Amino acid sequence: MKENEILKRYGADPVEMTMTLLEYAGLADDIPGADAHIGIKPNLVCQTPAEYGATTHPEIVEGIIRYLQEHGFSKISVIEGSWVGDSTAEAYVLCGYQTVCEKYQVPFIDTQKDSSHRRDCGGMELSVCDAVSGLDYLINVPVLKGHCQTKMTCALKNMKGLIPNSEKRRFHTIGLHQPIAHLSCGIHQDFIVIDHICGDPTFEEGGNPLKTDCVMAAKDPVLVDAYACKLLGLTADDVQYVRLAEKLGVGSAGLAKARVLVLNEKGEILKEFAADGKEPYEKNLTSKDRMFEVSVDIDECDSCSACFSSLTEALYHLKEDGLLEEQKLSKIAIGQGHRGKTGEYGIGNCCQKFTHYIPGCPPKEEEIYKVLQEWN
Ligand code: SF4
Known part of the structure; x- marks a missing residue:
């Protein structure tokens, strides 16, 4: 070919x-x-x-x-x-x-x-x-x-x-x-x-x-x-x-x-x-179909895909369950760029110096889902 x-x-x-x-x-x-x-x-x-x-x-x-x-x-x-x-x-x-x-x-x-x-x-x-x-x-x-x-x-x-x-x-x-x-x-x-x-x-x-x-x-x-x-x-x-x-x-x-x-x-x-023409067999998705909006401000800096994915999946399921709107958290930090730094709320071992953080490398989605509700 x-x-x-x-x-x-x-x-x-x-x-x-x-x-x-x-x-x-x-x-x-x-x-x-x-x-x-x-x-x-x-x-x-x-x-x-x-x-x-x-x-x-x-x-x-x-x-x-x-x-x-x-x-x-x-x-x-x-x-x-x-x-x-x-x-x-x-x-x-x-x-x-x-x-x-x-x-x-x-x-x-x-x-x-x-x-x-x-x-x-x-x-x-x-x-x-x-x-x-x-x-x-x-x-x-x-x-x-x-x-x-x-x-x-x-x-x-x-x-x-x-x-x-x-x-x-x-x-x-x-x-x-x-x-x-x-x-x-x-x-x-x-x-x-x-x-x-x-x-x-x-x-x-x-x-x-x-x-x-x-x-x-x-x-x-x-x-x-x-x-x-x-x-x-x-x-x-x-x-x-x-x-x-x-x-x-x-x-x-x-x-x-x-x-x-x-x-x-x-x-x-x-x-x-x-290849740049109209697709005869399938619908092109729009960005609206792909993404979901969340009200939480994620302070992401060099996070691993598995870690970031666990957080976004947890937020997605909180949204699906009607719990996201109730979240009062304004900012959640995630990623290797937060290592050694301090802050209030963080995801994963990289944020272990934060006042509140969810341990794991990466933490599981179910754990994030549970703890985010406790932090609320
Ligand atoms: S906690 Fe682990 S998985 Fe998450 S960003 Fe840090 S090194 Fe990557």
């Missing part, structure tokens, strides 16, 4: 949908030899099944493995590390990956347990897990979904699962967008299969899945992220790291020159349209 193409397949069978896309794309011809060690990188950010809208459907990874094995490739690994605060080993079981990996005799590499090395990533030195160095070809399998800090997450940000937890924390202290963009200079993703089945357009942790029943494939992570922005009612300018990655030469965000090809079950082109 061409760099400026995005393939889509709608349906109800993710294994078949994925295999149809890979056949059309001619993936086998793109892999450098039958002996190549191929890494498949899903999103197992937390321990929730894919139906919640946060993690990659295991059926998509199964479709990739079946395609590769049927084309004679045997050196395949699934490689991933959950976010800070969740265990990859538990997500591996709960999200259905143990079943798939055992069925096809494919090893799973937990990057939370891997060693790491420093690597130049387009002029920024970052820590990358050692397992990445052993790969000849990387297939990225992100979920297209919203993100409480960066607004959108898809191909570029999914590479964060290939760095150690200490580096994930550090990303949040150095601006998040810059290191995400640079990471894709240091780790080349050769092919991308996007889970667009029911990603949550509001939060990376899921809970509000939006059914679209689609799997996509692309070669350019910047292009597919720009297209993901469009599907979420954003533009590439709304998500800083997309433009930064483009400037670093990772790919092109130019949707005007990109084509979307929708395939049928036989792998024939059903419809073709410009």
